Amino acid sequence: EAGVAQSPRYKIIEKRQSVAFWCNPISGHATLYWYQQILGQGPKLLIQFQNNGVVDDSQLPKDRFSAERLKGVDSTLKIQPAKLEDSAVYLCASSPEGRANYGYTFGSGTRLTVV
Amino acid sequence: DQQVKQNSPSLSVQEGRISILNCDYTNSMFDYFLWYKKYPAEGPTFLISISSIKDKNEDGRFTVFLNKSAKHLSLHIVPSQPGDSAVYFCAARPDSNTGKLIFGQGTTLQVKP
Numbered sequence: 001e002a003g004v005a006q007s008p009r010y011k012i013i014e015k016r017q018s019v020a021f022w023c024n025p026i027s028g029h030a031t032l033y034w035y036q037q038i039l040g041q042g043p044k045l046l047i048q049f050q051n052n053g054v055v056d057d058s059q060l061p062k063d064r065f066s067a068e069r070l071k072g073v074d075s076t077l078k079i080q081p082a083k084l085e086d087s088a089v090y091l092c093a094s095s096p097e098g099r100a101n102y103g104y105t106f107g108s109g110t111r112l113t114v115v
Numbered sequence: 116d117q118q119v120k121q122n123s124p125s126l127s128v129q130e131g132r133i134s135i136l137n138c139d140y141t142n143s144m145f146d147y148f149l150w151y152k153k154y155p156a157e158g159p160t161f162l163i164s165i166s167s168i169k170d171k172n173e174d175g176r177f178t179v180f181l182n183k184s185a186k187h188l189s190l191h192i193v194p195s196q197p198g199d200s201a202v203y204f205c206a207a208r209p210d211s212n213t214g215k216l217i218f219g220q221g222t223t224l225q226v227k228p
Contacts, residue, residue, distance in 0.1 A: 004158070031214050042119070042204050042218030043159070055213055091158055095214055103149055103161025104214060 002026065004107035006092050012113045018080035021110045025073070025094030031055075032069055033104065034077050035091040043091055049075065082114045118142050119207050121219035129227055134192040136222050138205035141186065145207040149216065150179060150190045153202045162203075163190070195226045 005024040013019050025032050030051050035043035046065065048055040051072035060067065064083070069075040079086055089111050095104035120139045128134045138148075146167045151159035165172040165179045165188070172179050178191045192199055202223050206216040 033214060040220065042121075042206070042220050043216075044218070045215050048214055056215055093158070097214075103151070103164060106158030106160070108156065108158050 004092055004094055004105050006090075006107035006110055008110055009108065010111050010113075012115060013082055015084055015114050016081040018078065019082055019112060020076050020078045021090050021092075021112075023075045023077070023092030023107060025075070025092070026105055029094035029096055029105075030072070031095045031097060031104070032075050033093040033095075034067055034075070035093065035106075037089045037091055037109070039088070046077070079112075082112075084114050087112055087114045117220075118209075119205060119217050119219040121203075121205060121222045123222050124220070125223040125225070127225045127227065128195050130197055131194045134190075134195045134199065134224055134226065136190040136192075136203050136205075136224065138188050138190075138219050139186060140188075140207055142207070142209060143183070143186065145209055145217075146211050147208040148179070148181060148188050149206045149208070150177075151204045151206060151218075152199075153204065153221070159204060192224075195224075197226050197228050200224055200226045 007022050032049045034046045037043040046060045047057040047067045049069040052069045067077045089109040091109045093104045093106040149164040150162040152162050153159040163174050163177050181188045202221045204218050204221045206218045
């Protein structure tokens, strides 16, 4: 089966600019996650969708970050305006259901550099 | 507040020997623990998991041990192979009703031929 697709792979922007990332999960996977991985740290959950509804967005900085999952398939994550500390790899993952005990599948990520 | 900690940033072992990666956690309510492996420029890939009601789970060369009283888990790789060289993350599930995982900082394993 095809994996989780993300684009772009790399993005460099200046601070205060806006940026958007796209994710296409594995076909049929109801649950989609966006994680932020800052260099030297483990991934941190930003938002979890179940179909097109939000399950958990408690760690999403809502003053600048937004995410949507239209029609319960593809998802976009937006940052506006970007700050230097947003430099990180943004990972999308999906799973057949909301429970993660058997792990879920990550995409290759988008590496964002804010200068 | 780092709930899942991997205190060793790196580990180097000889091919054929055992690799032991360690992870400590603070929240006794975690009900599942997982290990992920990550190669450069790729996303993490799921390796093995263990329920909090078990103390050992084995899958081929990989075994995870859980010591709940010490809030400690470890991943054993026997025998280690050069292809195992990667960053290993341990992760814990705080809520059985969602898919959220809390990750440690990662340990870079280098297996020398």
